[in-house]
Amino acid sequence: MKSGREKSGRAFTLIELLVVIAIIAILAAMLLPALSKAKTRAQGTRCLNNVKQLQLAWQLYADENGDVIPPSAGGSPTTNQSWCAGNFNVSPADKTNLDLLKNSLLGPLAGSTGIYKCPGDSSDNVRSMSENCAMNGDDATLKTSFVFFKKTASIPAPSQYFVFIDESSETIDNAHFLVGFNQNYSAASVQDKPGTYHGMLGNVSFADGHASSHKWHASSVTDMNPDGIWLMQHGSLPIDGTPWGSPTIP
Numbered sequence: 001m002k003s004g005r006e007k008s009g010r011a012f013t014l015i016e017l018l019v020v021i022a023i024i025a026i027l028a029a030m031l032l033p034a035l036s037k038a039k040t041r042a043q044g045t046r047c048l049n050n051v052k053q054l055q056l057a058w059q060l061y062a063d064e065n066g067d068v069i070p071p072s073a074g075g076s077p078t079t080n081q082s083w084c085a086g087n088f089n090v091s092p093a094d095k096t097n098l099d100l101l102k103n104s105l106l107g108p109l110a111g112s113t114g115i116y117k118c119p120g121d122s123s124d125n126v127r128s129m130s131e132n133c134a135m136n137g138d139d140a141t142l143k144t145s146f147v148f149f150k151k152t153a154s155i156p157a158p159s160q161y162f163v164f165i166d167e168s169s170e171t172i173d174n175a176h177f178l179v180g181f182n183q184n185y186s187a188a189s190v191q192d193k194p195g196t197y198h199g200m201l202g203n204v205s206f207a208d209g210h211a212s213s214h215k216w217h218a219s220s221v222t223d224m225n226p227d228g229i230w231l232m233q234h235g236s237l238p239i240d241g242t243p244w245g246s247p248t249i250p
Contacts, residue, residue: 043120044198048211050115051164054129055205057109058083058163059152067151070105072131072176073138079103082175083131084116089173095125120197123169128195130167130177134236135207137176146181146236149207158208162234166195166202179235183244190228 061070061083073082076090083106086094094100101113110116116127133139134148142148149155165177171193178191194202196216205211218225233244 043118044201044203044213047118047120047166047198048203048213050118051129051166051203051205052211053112053115054106054110054164055209055211057106057111058131058205059209060109061106062152067153069136069149069152070131071136071138072133074133074174074176074178075138077175079107080105084127084175087174088125095123098126101126118166118195118197118203121166121169121195125169125172128166128169128172128197129164130172130192131164131175132162132235133176133178134161134181135163135176139176139178142181142236143239145183145239147239148236152207155207156237159206159210160234161207161236162204162231163207164205164211166197166204168193168195179231181232181236181238183238183242185229185232185247190231194227194231 058070062068070083071077071081076087077085079085079100082104084101084104086097086100088095098113101107101110101116113126116129117125118128121128133142134146136150137143137148139148147154149161152158155161167177171191180191194214194216196202198213200216201213202216203211204214214230216227218227229247237244
């Protein structure tokens with residue numbers, strides 16, 4: 001006759017239990033990076049869709065307003081001055097104020113305030129998107145040397161000039177993404193920092209309506225790195241018509 005111990009089956013020993021736990025931990029360690037990458041890709045896809053919708057609202061505004069580009073004002077623009085309003089640095093309350101999006105120039109055309117922010121941005125900011133400062137901007141100093149586009153028809157190659165860009169929460173403040181254009185690349189080229197919420201990828205829309213993911217190369221933008229050069233060459237062009245000199249970044 002079998003004993004009660006034999007009927008119930010052999011219990012796990014401590015060593016066997018530890019082995020099982022170790023195997024589970026190894027499997028989890030192998031799966032987590034893949035799951036993290038999948039999440040990042042999904043957020044990138046949603047972000048790309050957001051910037052496409054924002055670009056569509058931009059075009060609709062121009063269509064309804066004599067081809068005038070929605071202004072990308074500096075300073076602390078009000079709702080009737082720019083595609084979006086406020087300045088996060090001047091007024092911290094602006095960071096969470098959705099009314100500054102709803103009541104600005106693109107608000108009635110955007111349909112949702114959700115498209116103003118990348119899902120990968122974990123900050124409290126209601127917005128991560130900024131508009132190229134050369135798109136109907138108001139920087140008086142830069143205007144003396146570089147073209148600032150007032151109407152869409154004035155953009156010579158719409159597929160080459162960016163409009164909206166995902167900006168880092170470290171630098172985002174007002175409506176525009178400030179590029180300190182410098183034709184001979186001798187000075188700091190970019191004042192604001194692109195967002196890299198998708199593993200060094202950031203989403204950018206262009207004046208012809210398309211949007212794409214762009215790979216950034218540096219964690220911060222400095223004088224001569226490929227990121228600053230790309231942003232200058234795809235942001236505006238010298239006012240005298242002189243083409244950008246080398247280097248050229250595709």
